[in-house]
Amino acid sequence: MAVAEATTRDGGASFGWRLLRWFVRRREASVLIIAVGLFVYFWIANSAFVDRADIKNMTEYGAPIALIAAGEVMLLICGEIDLSLGQLYAFGPIIMYLTSNSSGEAVPGATVAGLGLPIWVGVIFALLACAGIGLATGVITTVFRVPSFITTLGMLFFLNGLNLRLLSGEQIVLPFSQTFQNILGGYGAPNGPFPFYLNSEVYWALFLILLVQFILSYTRWGLHTVATGGNLIGAAESGVNVRKVKIGNFVLAATLAGFAGMMDSERINSIQPLQGGTDIMFLAVAGAVIGGTSLMGGSGTVIGGLLGVSVLVILRTGFNILGVNAYNFDLITGVAIVGAMVLNVQIQRLKNIGKLQ
């Protein structure tokens, strides 16, 4: 009897139900379809959309956002959020600059002078400094039990002030070598065919995003991250050190955000204390949510975040090219975020009552 019932349910499900189930199982695929659909639409609407310059623009605009989103996805999955990643995006390159700048006066009227160490030391110092900020955020959140929304809101303002002080509010042209600039951010064969004219930062971002997805899918750390967000008490009862998992993901997200900032600063060869900020952070969170990551923890993918960011980037560039009023971008982003979240919540509800498998 039970078997027969199951057969009818599987075989006789309406097309709508089967489609819905497929979308649920393959959340990333559905976002990919949307991204590709938008891409094709803008391409047909205006062939300038696939010009070399526009493709390059889209990838270099999207790469740092998607990298920040990768860290944010890991945090959202384990049930936390970091609002200060946009400030870390500015903080990373500032530390790199202050460590490695060798000219006599680092910043006109700056609080701290440059140390003049080799640039690779500067990169390591910057990554360590960002990791340290992530560690502080994680410890304050888990040990002192402050909701991460508040911890990182405080960190957002703190880092913003720190960044402004460190550079005395000035924009700085980076003095580092062309070679270093090519490696970290800028180089692309200007006359090469499609993938080769893209900036090196795009490849950095893709590599790191795939690495984080690998960690999430195929390592104990990833499994414990999902467990921590999916059932905090249950994971702890099973022996998972949930505090360590959360702190580790704060460190990971902060380090990735700092690295994203360094890539971008090297590409444009300058830093300013207010770069990134809440704009880039909210775009990363929006990308994560559109890509299927639940803000309630326990589910999501890094690739989904990348695809979510892609949708936003394609929309923004497409609107530019079609000459659509720029206000429409925010308008549609807003609808997309809420729509995606409604979908997330309702899918979870249907799953919980056993209507979706």
Next chain:
Amino acid sequence: MTDSPVPTDSRQEVIRVEHIAKSFGAVVALVDVSMYLRRGEVLGLIGDNGAGKSTLIKILTGFIKPDAGQIFVNGDEVNLRSVDHARSLGIDTVYQDLALVPGLSVAHNMFLKREVTKGFGPFRMLNNHAMRKRARQYIEGIGIGTLRSVDAEVAMLSGGQRQAIAIARSVHSGAKTLLLDEPLAAMGAKEGEIILDLIQDLKKQGHSMIVVAHNYIHIVEICDRVNLLQHGEITFDKPTAQTSVEELTDLVAAEYRASKQAAAAAAGGS
């Protein structure tokens, strides 16, 4: 009653606790608990809701630290630092809330924190194939329900199926001492019988167990000894051969009657 006499051979006790106390803020969960579990014994732990049974279990598995008191495992005093620590001493628990993650597959839940991996160093990856295969064997071995797949998310499963997974997980953890907090709670009559048989099999294989249960028929059926936890203290400790379902029911009901009479007296007196 709470000061049980020290037995001649403490090595025969897998667990002994002395004067354990635990409060959560203003709520006193355990006042002064002393108890022991002999090697190969099945101890039934009964008591009202809120008597502190789950708190005691969580202390014995290293999840909660007691405010006061001593814990001995295999005769040696230990300070249980974590669930992992207790596990390394051979103690594993089926929690009342089952401690399953709804969004993870059955196989991943079975091996949470005990994952099978392949490779080494930074290249250590989850061995999902091995975990799936073993999870399937474990669940078939327990003989409960028909799971469509060990890849199914736990969120999709029924209460009984979840309970079976939680039990299979502990049984196959390699632990020789199992703490089962209401292992029959979400089970139907038939599955309940299977679990009772399983507990008896485990006893034959030399496992020691503490079983928290509300059904005194089960307690008398499977346990060697029974302890009653009331208001944060052990108030009753007898071999099941010397007690009966009626006595156990009376014990708990007597408390209810006493409190009702006290309330009536208070109401009448006012």
